[in-house]
Amino acid sequence: MKRCWLGLVLLLAALLPGMVQAQSVTASAPEDQTSCIAPAQPEGGFDLTCRVITEALKAAAILPRPMQRSFLPGGVGAVAFNAMTGPRAAEAGTLVAFSEGTIYNLVRGSFGDHDIGDVRWLAQVAQDYGAIVVRADAPWADLPALLATARENPQSVAFGGGGTIGGQDWMRAAMTAELSGIDRRKLRFVAFEGAGSCTEALLAGFVQACMNDVGDTRTAMDAGKPLRILAAFAPQRLPGALSDIPTAREQGLALDWPVMRGVYMGAQVSDQDFALWQARLERVMASPEYAQILRRYHLQPQPLTGAALRDEILGMAQDARDRLARLGTS
Amino acid sequence: MPRTRVSLRATVALWMVPTVLLFFGSSWWLTQVNVSQLADSAYDRTLDGALRAIEANISLQSGGLGVDLPYALFASLRTTSKGTVYFRVTSADGLVQIGDAALPQPPDLKPNETHFFDAEYLDQRVRIGALRTTLPAPLYGAGQAQDVIIEVAETAAPREASLELIANAAFWRDVVVTGLGLGLMILGFGAALRPLERLRQRFDRRDPSDLSLLDEDQLPVEVRPLVQSFNALLLRHAALAGAQRRFLDDASHQLRTPISVLRMQLDHALQTADPADREETLRAMRGVIERSARTTAQMLALARADATAIGQAGDQVDPARILSEVARLHLQGARRKRLVLDLDLPETPLTVPAHETLIYEALSNLLDNAIRHSPMGGTIQLSLTVQDGSIRFGITDEGPGMSAEGLARLGERFRSDGGHGLGLALVQSVARAHGGRVIAQNRDGAGLDVQLEISRANADFTVPVTDL
Numbered sequence: 001m002k003r004c005w006l007g008l009v010l011l012l013a014a015l016l017p018g019m020v021q022a023q024s025v026t027a028s029a030p031e032d033q034t035s036c037i038a039p040a041q042p043e044g045g046f047d048l049t050c051r052v053i054t055e056a057l058k059a060a061a062i063l064p065r066p067m068q069r070s071f072l073p074g075g076v077g078a079v080a081f082n083a084m085t086g087p088r089a090a091e092a093g094t095l096v097a098f099s100e101g102t103i104y105n106l107v108r109g110s111f112g113d114h115d116i117g118d119v120r121w122l123a124q125v126a127q128d129y130g131a132i133v134v135r136a137d138a139p140w141a142d143l144p145a146l147l148a149t150a151r152e153n154p155q156s157v158a159f160g161g162g163g164t165i166g167g168q169d170w171m172r173a174a175m176t177a178e179l180s181g182i183d184r185r186k187l188r189f190v191a192f193e194g195a196g197s198c199t200e201a202l203l204a205g206f207v208q209a210c211m212n213d214v215g216d217t218r219t220a221m222d223a224g225k226p227l228r229i230l231a232a233f234a235p236q237r238l239p240g241a242l243s244d245i246p247t248a249r250e251q252g253l254a255l256d257w258p259v260m261r262g263v264y265m266g267a268q269v270s271d272q273d274f275a276l277w278q279a280r281l282e283r284v285m286a287s288p289e290y291a292q293i294l295r296r297y298h299l300q301p302q303p304l305t306g307a308a309l310r311d312e313i314l315g316m317a318q319d320a321r322d323r324l325a326r327l328g329t330s
Numbered sequence: 331m332p333r334t335r336v337s338l339r340a341t342v343a344l345w346m347v348p349t350v351l352l353f354f355g356s357s358w359w360l361t362q363v364n365v366s367q368l369a370d371s372a373y374d375r376t377l378d379g380a381l382r383a384i385e386a387n388i389s390l391q392s393g394g395l396g397v398d399l400p401y402a403l404f405a406s407l408r409t410t411s412k413g414t415v416y417f418r419v420t421s422a423d424g425l426v427q428i429g430d431a432a433l434p435q436p437p438d439l440k441p442n443e444t445h446f447f448d449a450e451y452l453d454q455r456v457r458i459g460a461l462r463t464t465l466p467a468p469l470y471g472a473g474q475a476q477d478v479i480i481e482v483a484e485t486a487a488p489r490e491a492s493l494e495l496i497a498n499a500a501f502w503r504d505v506v507v508t509g510l511g512l513g514l515m516i517l518g519f520g521a522a523l524r525p526l527e528r529l530r531q532r533f534d535r536r537d538p539s540d541l542s543l544l545d546e547d548q549l550p551v552e553v554r555p556l557v558q559s560f561n562a563l564l565l566r567h568a569a570l571a572g573a574q575r576r577f578l579d580d581a582s583h584q585l586r587t588p589i590s591v592l593r594m595q596l597d598h599a600l601q602t603a604d605p606a607d608r609e610e611t612l613r614a615m616r617g618v619i620e621r622s623a624r625t626t627a628q629m630l631a632l633a634r635a636d637a638t639a640i641g642q643a644g645d646q647v648d649p650a651r652i653l654s655e656v657a658r659l660h661l662q663g664a665r666r667k668r669l670v671l672d673l674d675l676p677e678t679p680l681t682v683p684a685h686e687t688l689i690y691e692a693l694s695n696l697l698d699n700a701i702r703h704s705p706m707g708g709t710i711q712l713s714l715t716v717q718d719g720s721i722r723f724g725i726t727d728e729g730p731g732m733s734a735e736g737l738a739r740l741g742e743r744f745r746s747d748g749g750h751g752l753g754l755a756l757v758q759s760v761a762r763a764h765g766g767r768v769i770a771q772n773r774d775g776a777g778l779d780v781q782l783e784i785s786r787a788n789a790d791f792t793v794p795v796t797d798l
Contacts, residue, residue: 075426193395
């Protein structure tokens with residue numbers, strides 16, 4: 001398959017001599033130096049996205065060299081988004097992880113003067129669900145217990161999450177508070193650069209609950225972190241190994257929070273390179289190894305590309321706008 | 331209208347209460363301010379340490395903005411301050427925000443400026459330290475390095491609790507010190523007022539007729555002028571009382587004899603059948619009445635002189651004129667005894683402060699005495715001499731002079747030796763009233779020389795105490 005793509009490139013180069021130079025530079029880059037950027041601190045959801053992609057690509061042996069994973073924290077994706085719309089907009093070998101939070105932040109304008117059309121959305125590679133996570137030794141047996149404490153003494157429970165006020169994790173915390181009768185203005189929300197940082201603060205006792213996701217939390221627990229998921233914001237229990245996690249709905253909190261695990265590319269990446277990557281990912285996502293990798297990282301399959309992805313993102317943006325309007329935060 | 335006088339204790343209290351309150355208040359306030367500043371600076375230092383620790387943990391290695399939060403430091407901060415610790419790292423452009431999202435914003439900071447301020451967060455007062463620092467390199471290809479603002483906050487309640495502890499200690503310390511001070515002051519003031527109380531008791535125990543002076547030796551210096559003034563008043567009262575007593579004595583003494591003489595003569599005149607004898611008796615009675623009239627006039631003058639000695643200063647009078655007028659008044663009497671009045675006055679005019687009536691009366695008495703004691707055809711010398719601080723009227727006759735005993739007891743009343751007594755007593759009183767004296771001596775040959783000396787200074791006319 002790889003050869004086939006190379007052949008196509010060479011053919012195009014021959015047909016369009018004026019483009020040879022430029023094409024050869026940009027086309028060679030993805031093969032030599034490819035990387036997946038998690039725009040946060042390690043061990044969060046973005047990191048999980050990149051791990052899935054790099055491992056799946058490796059398993060499929062598409063790239064001559066393994067794809068690198070790198071981190072670009074800052075504003076839960078803001079720094080990376082600004083890089084990919086600015087100085088790094090043309091990097092054909094760079095994929096950046098995003099989530100529904102990225103869409104929320106774009107809609108809110110917290111990435112600066114940018115909107116959804118400023119980058120090229122490549123693919124959704126998996127689906128995850130939001131979770132409320134506490135330390136394994138936390139005193140709360142279930143979600144109502146935690147919320148009862150937060151209702152009685154809002155200052156005693158600090159909720160952590162990726163992104164700041166108006167961001168997706170804050171919004172999840174705020175809606176949880178609202179649905180359970182807690183004044184969200186009294187909610188202490190601590191912003192972090194992704195779930196990994198929040199977990200770190202949780203283990204250090206600096207926050208009492210993290211609005212992390214099921215996949216990254218279970219992955220961290222697999223790595224030995226003493227954590228406990230109080231609830232998953234999924235419509236029903238997740239399949240397989242995750243079926244032991246109670247949903248928020250089961251515990252009286254009618255809130256679903258699907259989390260998108262996807263990647264985008266710089267705005268100035270050529271259609272050709274974009275198509276190349278799209279084809280690669282589509283191929284990978286169809287492989288059995290991919291399903292295995294998703295299971296390992298406790299994610300649900302939800303392969304989306306092209307028009308379907310665009311519709312999904314636009315729908316999500318609309319959701320974000322509605323929810324922001326409802327919470328009165330922009 | 332005299333205002334209502336409050337007691338000394340009340341006056342002192344009135345002044346001391348605001349003073350003590352001022353001291354108390356200022357001490358307490360200063361303690362508050364100082365201690366709170368000290369506590370702030372101590373607590374702020376730990377906040378500053380946390381700020382620097384976060385600043386040191388900012389990493390741009392990935393190309394993004396990574397902060398490794400010093401949770402161990404936060405934990406120790408939380409343990410030592412027993413409060414809650416908050417932090418936030420914000421990029422100046424607002425893209426990045428890590429930490430307590432709703433923590434109050436610091437005021438605009440200059441790069442590398444650290445600022446501490448009080449604010450409210452989650453319904454609690456918090457102390458916030460904020461630091462603005464510039465990143466070592468620009469992020470996402472920006473033209474220049476961005477600034478980040480680091481904030482670390484801790485709840486102010488533990489800090490305020492310790493402040494309150496110190497403030498309470500200071501308050502009670504001030505209360506105790508002020509109370510002790512007030513107590514000592516009350517004791518001291520009581521001790522200071524004790525001599526006054528003893529003075530009052532001395533007054534209370536005093537016999538109503540006791541006009542003796544108060545001993546001022548054991549009194550505080552502040553009270554002495556009061557006692558001195560009081561003593562002076564006492565003296566004047568004693569003098570006045572003495573004068574009145576003397577007048578009564580003089581009057582009864584001087585009038586008793588003539589009245590009994592007159593009664594005898596009257597009885598004789600009524601019993602005799604001889605008209606010539608009756609007429610002679612009546613004539614004799616007339617002489618007695620005239621002498622009594624003179625005596626009465628002298629006594630009134632004497633009483634006036636005594637009263638004046640206790641009273642006011644005199645006017646400026648011309649002593650030479652008074653002496654001349656006295657001489658002219660007695661010219662008739664002198665002529666009857668064919669006496670020569672030799673008047674010797676200074677050439678330069680002068681005035682002295684004196685009571686003209688008294689001087690006049692005294693000189694008149696002296697000249698009257700001289701005329702009565704002079705032999706027929708004798709000479710009476712009247713002189714006025716001026717000395718440094720005084721003037722002297724001199725009256726010298728050629729009569730028999732006075733006995734040694736008479737000279738020694740000069741001026742004593744009721745030494746009835748033919749009219750000298752009362753007259754000289756008057757002269758003595760007048761001299762004293764003018765801060766002067768009377769000098770009487772027998773002349774070598776024959777006759778009496780009497781000098782009336784009065785002060786030229788505006789004498790205060792205070793009677794020497796020993797004279798009373």
